[in-house]
Amino acid sequence: MGSQIRQQTRIFFSPSIYAADFSNLENEVQRIPSADWLHVDIMDGMFVPNFSMGYPQITALRKHTHKLIDAHLMIETPIRYIKNFADAGADLITVHLESDTPDKIKDTLQLIHLQGKKAGLALSPDTPAEAVLPYLNCCDLILVMMIHPGIPGQCLIKGMVKKVEKIRTYIDSANIECYLEADGGINLNTVREVFRAGANVIVSGNAVFGNKNADDVIQKMRGIWESEYELCNRS
Template sequence: MVKIAPSILSADFANLERDIQRISTADYVHVDVMDGMFVPNITIGIPVVKSLRPTTTLPMDVHLMIVQPVRYVEQFCDAGADLVTVHVESDTAENIHAAIDKIHAKGKKAGIVLKPKTPAEAALPYLEKVELILVMTVEPGFGGQKFMADMMPKVSTIRAWIDEKNPDCELEVDGGVDPETCKVCIAAGANVLVAGSAVYKAEDIPARIAALRG
């Protein structure tokens, strides 16, 4: 079954607990952490993740768009993240491996993220080590961007590698996912879809989550 991970970047930040309850039929709560350096925006951090943890039983999928995430991955795990993803572009390969090891040492799942301009091959050094690979279908940093359909060959390529080398690994896409583009993503091999505005702007959120499953 295709999993849905609504991004709270599109929620009402004055009512985050309420808006997390509204996505109770989803599979993950997707938390976008931005530092204003790796991406040109600043969102939320460790204290907010810790505050949100008691409000939901859903796994928290924390996407770190920050410089040198190895410095903070343990703190995000301790705050309540179930899955922590780090960008391959955010540090040296050595430090990305170290970040993955630190996440696993905390008993949590680890993933890597690829920006649109980053080739699929960048995932290969980590492919057999992670529980999730996230392919960005917009430039990271802001919500509400237009879906980049030209990322689908990358998704299909990584899906083939996952099936061959690490079948338990999930393949996630993030950016511009809606009831139409979700079909393209699923056809390309994604099994986890991040959706922000498509979920939170819907009149019937459970129905929208069901529709996004394809």
Template sequence: MIKIAPSILSADFANLERDIRRIDTADYVHVDVMDGMFVPNITIGIPVVMCIRPTTALPLDVHLMICRPVRYVEQFCDAGADLVTVHVESDTEENIHAAIDKILAKGKRAGIVLKPATPAEAVLPFLEKVNLILVMTVEPGFGGQKFMADMMPKVSAIRALIDERNPCCELEVDGGVDPVTCKTCIAAGANVLVAGSAVYKAEDIPGRIAALRG
């Protein structure tokens, strides 16, 4: 089954609990954490994750767009994250391994993220250890960007690696996913789709979530 992870980056932050409850037919709540250094924007942090945890039974899919995430992954786990993903570009390979190990030691699921310019081969050191790999189909840092269809060969290449070496690992895409581009992502091998504005700008949110499943 294709899973949908609406991004609360597109929600109304003055009514965040309401907007999280509006996506209760989805599979994950995608939480974009940005530090203003790894990416140019600043969003939310540990206190907000802690506050939204009681508002939903859905797993919190926390995407850390921050420098040296090894410093904070345990705190995000303690705040209520169920899945924590870190960018391979955000630190040394050794520290990314350390971050993954800390997440797993907390009993949570761990994932890695690749920016558009990062090749598929960057997953290889981590592939057999992680529960999810996220391929960005926009440049990370801002919502509402145009879908980068040229990322689909990378998605397909990573799908082949997952099937060969870690079949239980999920493959997620994030950026510009809508009822049209979702089909391209699914065909390339993604099974988890992050969507922000495509969900929250829809008049019928449950209907949109169903449509994104392809």
């Protein structure tokens, strides 16, 4: 685990807007100046049981921030809507491996790139780590769901930490530039093990926006990362 931390020279924090106050997105963005990105969960009520947000909300959010907008599409057949999300202002668009056929997923990732955006691939908990291997060269980011998608408030599934570790080894072995993002159940008590597994993009919703001092949570997480990185590089 130490070598995985040593190799990650920078960590990106992408708080999930799903846990914010939708009625005042401008204020919510201002509460988290330390965030690197903004994570936007899109749910269609079909791929996942809940329904939330869409490209109009990304258009509204874009007006209030210059941060990278990290759109996580939990929707069926996402290729239908890639241009809409790109035009709305998403900078990085992530689709689920389970949301379409293998050929269509590759076509979807290609279409995201054709729109001039970064392309991400998400894995639900039941999907094994090795399922990403045919897609690694098509992706700018791999997202590991640490909980079952679309159901907020769950605790981190411990077995997902091992999945993050495996995918980190795949990325490093392939010698490619690809972010490794972890999403779900991440808070001040669990973030350290996620760092140690090799994730370099951290999504956290309730732990951040559920706190009166939301930005303090991000800064504390960053402090945990810095202490881990320093300790690792002294050894």
